[in-house]
Amino acid sequence: MIVAPAAALYAGCMTTLQYVHWQHESVWMGYLAEYPDYWTQGESRDDLEENLKDLYQELVSGRIPEVRQVAELRIA
Numbered sequence: 598m599i600v601a602p603a604a605a606l607y608a609g610c611m612t613t614l615q616y617v618h619w620q621h622e623s624v625w626m627g628y629l630a631e632y633p634d635y636w637t638q639g640e641s642r643d644d645l646e647e648n649l650k651d652l653y654q655e656l657v658s659g660r661i662p663e664v665r666q667v668a669e670l671r672i673a
Contacts (some may be wrong), residue, residue, distance in 0.1 A: 616649055618642065632656055634665050 618627035625645040628636045629652065637652050639645030656664050 614653065616646075616648075618645060629653060629656075632664070633667060639649050 615630040617630060617633075618625060620626070623640075624661060625639045625642050626636060627638070627645050628634075629645050629649060632652075635652060635656060637645065637648040639648050657662055
């Protein structure tokens with residue numbers, strides 16, 4: 598039996614998330630649109646995006662209790 602590396606298993610599972618960002622003085626600030634209560638920052642926009650990816654992994658891991666999230670409610 599051949600076992601594929603974990604990276605290969607997730608290569609086709611790309612997720613796209615919206616995020617809000619702005620530059621405050623020399624720091625880039627931002628948060629994931631789905632999780633507006635959880636902000637992060639970076640020295641550049643690329644750095645911010647890496648930190649947002651890390652933040653997303655923490656939020657969906659279950660290690661942070663009571664994660665607040667935005668949802669949609671459909672009213673007929």
